[in-house]
Every structure is written in structure tokens, then in C-alpha cells.
Amino acid sequence: MRARLTTALCTATTLVAVLGACAANTGGSSTVDTGRQQTGVIATDPKDSWGPAPEVPGARAGGTFTIIRETPVSHLDPQRTYSFAGLMAAPLFARSLTTWKDDGQGNLVLVGDLAETPGSNVEDDCTVWEFKIKDGVRFEDGRPVTAKEIAYGIARSFDPDLTGGPTYLQEWLADTPQYDTAWDFGANRGALPPGLTTPDDRTLRFEFARPRCDLPFAASLPSTAPLPADRDTGINLGHAPFSSGPYKVTRFRAGVEIVLERNEHWDPATDPVRHQYPDRFVWSFGPTTDTAANRVIADNGADQAALSWDYVPASLVSRVAGDAALRSRTILSPTPTANHLVINNKRVTDLRVRQALNYAIDREGLVKVLGGPHVAAPNTTLMPPATIGHRAYDAYPAGRNGDPDRARELLGGQTPELVLGAADSSVEQQLATQLKGNLERAGFKITVRAIPDDAKLDEIKKRDNPWDLYLSSWAADWPSGAAILPVLYDGRGIRAAGNSNESYFDDPAISAEFDRILALPPAEQAPQWAGLDERIMREHAPVVPLYVDVAYLVHGSKVGGVFVSSVFGYPCLLDAHVKP
Template identity: 75%
Template sequence: MRPRVAAAASGAIALVVTLGACSKNTGEGTTVDTNRQQTGVIATDPKESAGPAAEVPGAQKGGTLTIIRETAISHLDPQRTYSFAGLMANPLFARYLTTWKDDGKGGLVLVGDLAETPGKNVNNDCKVWEFTVKDGVKFEDGRPITSKEIAYGIARSFDPDLTSGPTYLQEWLADTPQFDTKWDFKANKTALPPGLTTPDAKTLRFEFTKPRCDLPFAVSLPTTAPLPADKDTGVNLDNRPFSSGPYKVAANQVGVQLTLDRNPNWDPATDPVRHAYPDTFVWSFGPTADAANNRVIADNGPDQSALAFNFVPPSLVARVAGDAALKPRTILSPTPSANQLVINTQRVTDLKVRQALNYAIDREGLVKALGGQTVASPMTTLMPPSTIGFKAYDAYPAGATGDAAKVKELLGGQTPELVLGVADNTNEQTIGTQLKTNLERAGFKITLRNIPDDAKLDEVKKKDNPWDLYIGNWAADWPSGASILPVLYDGRTIKAEGNSNQSYFNDAAINAEMDRILALAPAEQGPEWGKLDERIMKEHAPVVPLYADVAYNVHGSKVGGIFISSVFGYPSFVNAHVKP
């Protein structure tokens, strides 16, 4: 949520990061290739942002690619999209100001999507930015996309009825986390938020009171998806978004099946990233992770061109890892996605109880319950290892399975009774059951409460939610501590609903330290985020770090072009195709 890179003399931003890790033998007959360099740059040559995208070797047009997922996608409305499934589905039917070229191996280049370039830093101070809209970009009905429709999409993200999406642009334009009190979308539907203007049909202009050097990254999120005002159906846009991408919604049986057909008005010559190889994408909801993966493993009929979006579940890991014939149909990749047991600090106010939860945790048991190291890699930090500024530490060293003696010492005879909210999907049910057993063995009393999976993201973001604990997951919107710690732990952002700070942690000294770090030169920020990570955990323990996701997916024999997003850690479909 804050600047991380400085402007170059030309007004273009360039960032290069190198994030190394080591290869890890999982012990389950396969290896997670984490020995790679993750790099990110912002394209300075406009040719990088021009289309068409380079052809995928061997890919052909045609066929139906099916994506099987246990639960429905929480939001399809781009301005409300922030779940992993939503972030991977949206690029099929929505375009943004910028987007990432991703080689699937950690190599990232930020390019213009609807915009001709990743933006112009007008005065080289990161306060004024301009984006020029490409010629030839169109909506599904054939009308041209202009700066007006992009600006309207951003404006509607201020509507308090349309919560759950990213809030970077809203907070930066309003210069306050309470952006919906600064500018009222409902009362100003024909106007634009402060600082956002459209000088002409091709130009979108942002003016901020503070430097916002991260803007090219922030506008790569769905907040900048365009929408004509006459197509805004409010909360009902979730059922049928209006396409600016290569596909459009053909049918949506909500919660059961979403069918996307090609958008004939999408011009590949304008798009540097996407292809439209399959005739149709079908998102099929309902089968459990076990059922979906078993179908894809069997590789019969239509499932030959299907992908199980849910990672290989614990019950199938040994089978998949041990079957050499499945290796060409599996994807095993590290991800930047971190998981925590989030502690609602409004309800669990005793620091000793929060520290005891950290000492009690049995990470080894949790990883085993999830399926082993092809599924999860234990963490003791707030930021995952792939983050710029990562610092390895363990604030509550309890070994692999927990320290019962230290828990007993901290609790001092108490038996805290805590409510753990768990989504009603297979993965969280597995985690919830294991955590309950683990924590009760250590001296807590845990009550599990189910939350509908497609509502969980909205519900835990409500400040007055009724749970003491819940399972949280966060992948930085770009690989920097600046897009993790301020987003999740700046207490000044807390509002009634739509909170990313789901631990509801608010400490004036920590907030001030965030401001101090953000005022540093970007090259100096990395180590400071690592220090702050450790300080937050040692002084406040607002969460229990659990593990980083390892992506392990299986697809049918006729599926090609799938890779794991280097940004979000889930399957990307921009290169997907169906083999003949």
C-alpha cells in the first residue's frame, strides 16, 4: 500500500529484485524447485506493452477448458475481486491499466494493458501520473474503451456497497483509509473522486498529495477494470460482469457453473499478455478437492481438458507424487502465499494468550495434515521468504511441534475458550480440525464455527465479526514488505467493513514506524521491513504464522499452457490451450 521504488530520471520506473531460495526435496518422491531467481521489472520500452502476445509453442485454437473448483468464486465484479480464484478468473474477461508478463518461473515484467505504457511520472516526484489508453481496445458490445470508463470503474470502487476489493487507489486518492467518508460515490455518480481526472478520451490522470511510486503496480489490480456507467448493475455485477477481455460471460448458474465464450471484440493486437486459444472456459463448482483431482487423474472424456483448481489434497499426495505417468500432468511450484492463524486482537486482548498460541502451534503436524511439503512449507515470520526485505527469525521458538511447558507458563492456570471460524471447504476444515486438536492438547478450549466459503472473505473483514481466531491467507500484490505489513497491520486503515487488517491490530508506535520506513529511499526499505516484521511479532503477536503454500495441481492430458502465477501463486490461464 505504499511506495517502494523511486522514479528514474526519464520518469519511468524500473525495479529489479532478486529473490533466491534453495531447492527442497520433499521426501515424498518429488522436488519443489525453489532454487530460482525471482525478478521484477517495469517495462520502459512501449513495445513491451504492445500486442499481440508471443505465441505459445504448439498451442492451437479450439476446445473447451474446464476448471473444477469446490466452491464458487466470491466475486466476479472486478472492483470487488480480491480472492485468488477471482484474481485468476478476472483476466479472462477484464483488462486493467497495467498487467504482468509472467514466465511462470519468477520472471515478471510490468507492462501496459489498457494503457500504452505502465504510466508516466509527470513531474518525477510520483505525485502526478498519466496513462494513455491504447487505440483499438473495446468492450464486448464493440464500443471503444476510453479513459472515462476506466475512471468510472475506479470511482465505483468507493461505493461502500461494493466492498472486498483492493483499496490502494481509493485510499491514495482520498488521502485517508476512510476513503468512503471523504468522497460519496452514490451522491456523485456523474463525477470522479478527488485527484482523478480524464483530460481527454485517451488520458487518465492521477494527482496525489503524497508520492505514490507504487501506482504502476497498484493499477495492475482489478480496481482499474473499465465499466460504462450504463452497464453498472451495482451488487448484481457479480453475476454478469461486462467484458473488456478476450472472453465474456455466456451463462452463469450462480454457484454451479460459469461459462465464458470468446469476446469477438477483443483485439489480440492490443494485448501483450493474453491469448484466447480455447473456444470456451467453464468454471465448474461443487466437487470436493478429492473428487475434482480424482476426475482429472482418471483423465476420461471431457476431464482430459480439465484442471483441478484446488491443490492436490492430502489424501492424494502420495498417489500423485508416486505415479511417474502423472508427472507430465502435474505442476509443482513455490508460491508467495502465506497462511496465518489470525488472532482477532479486539477479542483476544491478553498478549500472553496470543504468545501462548504461538508457542502451542504444531507446524509439523499441520504440514503433515495438509499433505506434506508438496503442499506447505512451515513459516515463523509475517512475510514469506520470497519477499524483498525478508528476515528469517522465530520469535517464539517452540520446535517443530510446540512447547507445552511454555504455553502452561504463559497461561498461568487459565484455559482460554476461543472460537475459531473456519470456511466450509475441505482445506480449511482439515486445518481447523488439526488446529483444534493441537491447541486443546496445549491447554486451550477451541470451538469450531463454520463460515460459508464464498462469504468468509467478506465476513472476517467486518470489524464486529464474532470469531476470536480464523485462518488467513495473504499473497502480496507485488513482492515487497511495503505491500504486506502496512496492508495487514496499519491500524489506521480499520473501518466497519472491508478490512485487510483482519487481526484489527492497531499500535501507534508500529504505525509511526511504517511511516518512517516508507519515507526512506526504496533501496533502503527492504531490511527495515524485515526488522519491523520481527518487532511486530515479538511485541504484539497479532497472528500465528503457519506456512507458505506450495502449489500442486493436476490437469488432464489435453491441457496445455498452465503455469503458476509468480504474483499470486495459483494457476494462470493466459496461455492455456486445449491439445487436439
């Protein structure tokens, strides 16, 4: 691992140090290093940002690659994309200012995608950034992508009707979390928000009121995808996004199927990470996780070239893990995804109740429900172990199976009646049943209410949602506490909808700490984030950390090139191909 990393860094500037061991996708191994921490570098050689991407050994062009998923992708509109499935689907048809070269083993190099480089820090103080846009990048209708279409895409993310996506760029340009009141996209359609300019067709310029040294990383998200103004269909764009990538959406049947076929105007010479191997990708929705896994295990017909998107379900883990014949058709990898039982702090205002919730949870039982160590590992911190500088602690030590007696002691005779909102997917309903049992033995009365899975992400992001508790997960948009703690726990950003702060936690002292740490040089931030992680949990208990995901996937015998994203922990499709 270190030898390959050294080779990768010969033309790159190190952003963070290697702080932990790495483990490759082990393809059926019974163990996985869930303590792996990511490494990140920014490419300095412009050649790293151009294509074509290196050929994948054994890959060939042709065939239909199918992804089977129980529930639909929440949004295909790049400015609204923020679900794991959406973030992994978007690069097939939407290019961003920057992107990650990822080997699937935790080694990441940030390169230019639409831009010629990962950006220029003009004043050397992170307040002014410029990106030079590549020649040769074209939309699906053949017209060239220029700085103006990228700027328009960013501007439309200010539209309060287009909720759900990341808000880094909007907040940084407006210099306030309340960006949607600072600049009105509807009233200024055709204009750009303050701080965003296009000096010419090939230059995109950002000017910030304060240093924003993480801009090149934030620019890797789909929110910087370009869009011509004449192709903006508002809230309906997700049904027919306008492609700048190697594939374009040719069929969209809501809740049933999405078909992507080759974009003949994509130029591989401009693209450092993507390929165009399959003739088409088909996302097929509806089958349960058990059904999808059983289909690809059976390996018949079209399912030979199919991937079961959702991790191997608990009911099949022992069967898959114990079948040596399936070992070459499984992927086992640690992920950076942390799962929490989120407490709505606007509704559950008593700290002792939130602390009791933390003592009540049987994490080992949850892991068993999920399928065991092939699927999840218990976690007691806000930041997952993959985060740079992570430090282990347990603010509410309850043993492996919870401490209901301590929870009851904190409740002092109360029997809080709480509503747990859970997606209507089979996995989340199983988890909700387990959590209900944990909490009720500790003195709570829990009502479980189902939320449509494809709507849940939007619904829990509404400030006045009707649930006291809900399950949620977070994988940092880049491997730093800066992309976790301020995003999830800065109360100054809470608005009517589209909140990443799903716990609605708001404490001025903690917000001040966010500002203090973000002003430090990046190399000094990691231990500060670790200390603040523990302080938030001990002083406020805004959520219950539950577990980190382990990716355990099964696919058909003709699937090639799939690996688990080191950034998001779900299948990356950029190297995917259909084997002969």
C-alpha cells in the same frame, strides 16, 4: 535462469535485485525451492506493452477448457475481486491499466495493459501520474474503452456497498484510510473522486497529496478495470461483468457454473499477455478436492481438458507423487502465499494469550495434514520467503511440533475459551480439527464454527465479526513488504467492513513506522520491512504464522499452457489451451 532474465531486462528498468535462487515449475519433481524470491522490473520500451502476446509453442485454437473447484468464486465484479480464484479468473474478461508479463518462474515485467506504458511519473516525485489509454481496446458490445470508463470503474470502488476489493487507489486518492467517508460515490455518481481526472478520452491522471511510487503496481489489480456507467448493476455486476478482455461471461449459475466464451471485439494487437485459444472456459463448482483430483487423474472424456483448481489434496499426494505416469500432468511450484492463524486483536486483547497461541502450534503436523512438503512448508515470519529482502527468524521457538508447556506457562492457569471460524470446505475443516487439537493440549478450549466458504472472505473482513481466530492467507499484490505489512497491520484503515487488516491490529508506533519506511527510496525499503516484520511479531504477536503454500496441481492430458502465477501462486490461465 539468469540468462533468460538478462534477456528480459534489455528493455526494462530493474525495480528490485535478484536476491535468491529461482526454480522452474518442475512438473512432478519431488523437491521445490520454497525459498525462491521474486524479481520485478518495469518495462521502459513501449513495445513491451503492445501485442500480440508471443504464441505458446504447440497451442491451437478450439475446445472447452474446464476448471473444477470445490467452492464458488467470491466475486466476478472486478472492483470487488480479491480472492485468489477471482484474481486469476478476472484477466480473462477484465483488463487493467497495467499487468504483469510472467514466466511462471519468478521473473516478472510490469507492462501497460489498457495503458500504452506502465505510466508516466509527471513531476518525477510520484505525486502526479498519467496513463495514455490505447486505441483499439473495446468492450464486448464493440464500443471503445476510454479513460472515462476506467475512471468510472475506479470511482465505483469508493461505494461502501461494493466491499471486498483492494483499497490502495481509494486510500491514496482520498489521502486517508477512511476513504469511504472522504468521498461519497452515491452522492456524487457521475463525478470522479478528488485527484482523479480525465483530461481527454485517452488520458487518465492521478494527483496525490503525497508520493505514491507503487501506483503502477497497484494499477495492475482488477480494480482498474473499465466499466461504462450505463452497465453498472451495483452489487449484481458480479453475475454479469462487462468484458474488456478476450472472453465474456455468457452463463452464470450461482454456486454451480460460470461459462466464458470468446469476445469477438478483443484485439490481440493491443494485448501483451493474453491469448484466445479455447472456444470457452467453464468453471465448474461443487466437487470436493478429492473428487476433482480423481476425475482429472482418471482422464476420461471432457476431464481430459480439465484442471483441478485446488491443490492436490493430502489424501492423494503420495499417490500422485509416486506415479511416474502422472509426472507430465502435474505442476509443482513455490508460491508467495503465506498462511496465518489470524487472531482477532479486538477480541483477544491479552498479549500473553496471543504469544501462547504462537507456542502451541504444531507446524509439522499441519504440513502433514495438508499433504507434506509437496503442499506446504512451515513458516514463522509475517512475510513469506518470496518477499524481496525477507529475513528468517522465529519469535516464539516451539520446535517442529509446538511447545504446549511454554504455552501453558504463559497462560498462567487460564483456560481461554476461543471460537475458531473455519470455512466449510473440506481442507479448512481438516486444518481446523488439527488446530483445535494443538490448542487444547496447550490449555485452550476451542469451539470450531463453520463459515460458508464463498462468504468467508467478506465475513472475516467485518470489524465486528464474531470469531476469535480464523485461517487466512495473503499473497502480496507485488513482491514487496509494502504490499504486505501496511496492508495487513495498519490500524488506521480499519472500518466497518472490507478490511484487509483482518487481525484488527492497531498500534500507533507501528503505523508511524509504516509511514517512515514508505517515504524511503524503494531500494532502501527491503531491509527495513524485514526488521519491522520481526518487531511486530516480538512486541505484539497479532497472528500465528503457519506455512507457505507449495502449489501442487494435477490436470488432464489435454491441458496445455498452465503455469503457477509468480504473483499470486495459483494457476494462470492466460496461455491455457486444449491439446489435440
